[in-house]
Amino acid sequence: MAGNSDPLTPRAKLAVTAGKAVAAASRAAGRGSGSVIGGRVALKLDPDLLARLAQNLDVVLVSATNGKTTTTRLIAEALRAAGEVVSNALGANMPAGITSALAGGSEAKFGVIEVDEKYLAGVARDTDPKCIALLNLSRDQLDRAAETRMLAENWREGLAGTKAVVVANCDDPLVVWAASSSPNVIWVAAGQMWKDDAWSCPSCGGVMQRPGDDWFCGECGFRRPTPTWALSGDHVLDPHGSAWPIHLQLPGRANKANAASSAAVAAVFGVPPQVALERMYQVQAVAGRYDVVQFEGRDLRLLLAKNPAGWLETFSLIDPPPAPVILSVNARGADGTDTSWLWDVDYTRLTGHPIFVIGDRKLDLAVRLEVANQHFQVCENLDQAVQLCPPGRIEVIANYTAFQDLRRRVGN
The missing domain is CATH 3.90.190.20 (Mur ligase, C-terminal domain)
Incomplete structure (x- = not known):
């Protein structure tokens, strides 16, 4: 849990200072925010820096192919109801960028961190998250990333037995397969518009049956889990069956789905759905998107x-x-x-x-x-x-x- 003892060794403090100096120089030279280069320098000086910076934070990790930057922003806004938040809001989502973001939040209680899909297992090991949100997996950057089935397998192995509460989209079979190795999963029916990466069963390779909003494998019985949270039109249904209205300035069904997952994450930290959803209304644009x-x-x-x-x-x-x-x-x-x-x-x-x-x-x-x-x-x-x-x-x-x-x- 968050506390006030200083977890940073003299070496770690030097690494943070050097990273900030390099980032400032990069910004001054007009080369962007400097967060990635600053983080790289800091991690070179102290390879354990990410773990040290996360030590005093209640950490949420957010990973997905689509929607992670927006969802990270919505969760951060919701959790500000319960304390100060540090977040990589600009989307630098590999270890260097994450380290830079956490180095800037010495007074924070919560760390809300977007993580590139390929790095999720490693960042989870370093940051000991209290909660991990998994939204979807779909084809992306075909020359760089492993295909989606392999990513799901990496998540499944990397998160097996995690102490974190995993908040996962039960409408995406690949996400369900990845999350099923975790002992504590909260399933959210967030929907899945794009289905072309999940026609074969991730468990046995059989053909997936998709009647209506449901899905199951006719061969091995792998099937959609029963959700405890759900997006229903313009409302989020909580585990008690109460419907909470979603009012967002961000457009589209996908952002309502992001809000539903964010409300489920906020509840893990004791922020009620009504408060969480009201706070999400503040978000107008995310790193220029929707502006x-x-x-x-x-x-x-x-x-x-x-x-x-x-x-x-x-x-x-x-x-x-x-x-x-x-x-x-x-x-x-x-x-x-x-x-x-x-x-x-x-x-x-x-x-x-x-x-x-x-x-x-x-x-x-x-x-x-x-x-x-x-x-x-x-x-x-x-x-x-x-x-x-x-x-x-x-x-x-x-x-x-x-x-x-x-x-x-x-x-x-």
């Missing part, structure tokens, strides 16, 4: 979508046709260099929208849209695309580095 910005006399709404599951959810929340849509795709290191995932996205959902295509891989995207029978124009840059857009608010959907490029261009 509406003025650019060239137009309103642009910035939406991040990094993989097929994310694009599917994003298409469900854009303004109806004929709202213009700008799509931007890069394939740099942070995005994954393989763009074959574009073929898994159902672009027919954009029928009726004027579409404008930009980004490093605009021609890959153009070929995909051509096959989907969509009307689009390829543009050189954001400025040209905005000039060509018909009137009305413009929806701008981009993957990771393309999104950062857009934010720089619009001064967000």
Whole structure:
């Protein structure tokens, strides 16, 4: 539990100071927040620093392919009702970035930490979390990450016997398989729009049956657990059957699902659903996502979508046709260099929208849209695309580095 004794050795304090100095120098040089380089330097000086920094905190880890940055933010907001929170709110979610974030929160009671899927087991070992939230697993960065079944296996092995309370989405068979090795699991019915990574049973490889919202394997009996928390329309149902209204400034069904999981996590720390959900209303945008910005006399709404599951959810929340849509795709290191995932996205959902295509891989995207029978124009840059857009608010959907490029261009 959180206390006030100082867990930091002189070496650890030196590592923290050096990390902060390097991060400040990186920021001054205009190279971003500096959190990753600062964390790397600090961990070089004290390899046990992450464990030391987490020692006095009640830690929540959040991992998933989609929604982890937003859910981390919602949980952090909810837990502030019970004490000070330190969090890697900007999404630097590997050990160096996490170490940097925790180094900045000496007075905090709670650490709410987003963790890259590949690093979850190691970070859980270092931080001894009280709670771990698992939201979904879907294909992403095919050149970098193991395929989803292997990630689920890594989670399952890494979390086996964990003392943490695991809050897991019972609608995602891969998440259920991963969480089932843990002795203390709270199941949340958060829904799953993208199902194409879970047609075979993660337990035996058999074909998954999916009647309605249920799922089970006809061969080995692996099946959807009974949830104690559930998203039901615009409400969260708690374990007592009470329905609590969700009021968010963030759009879409996916964010209601994130709020349901966040309410279940907050309850582990004694924050009641009503209080947790009221606090979540404060969150307007998350690291630029969902922001509406003025650019060239137009309103642009910035939406991040990094993989097929994310694009599917994003298409469900854009303004109806004929709202213009700008799509931007890069394939740099942070995005994954393989763009074959574009073929898994159902672009027919954009029928009726004027579409404008930009980004490093605009021609890959153009070929995909051509096959989907969509009307689009390829543009050189954001400025040209905005000039060509018909009137009305413009929806701008981009993957990771393309999104950062857009934010720089619009001064967000």
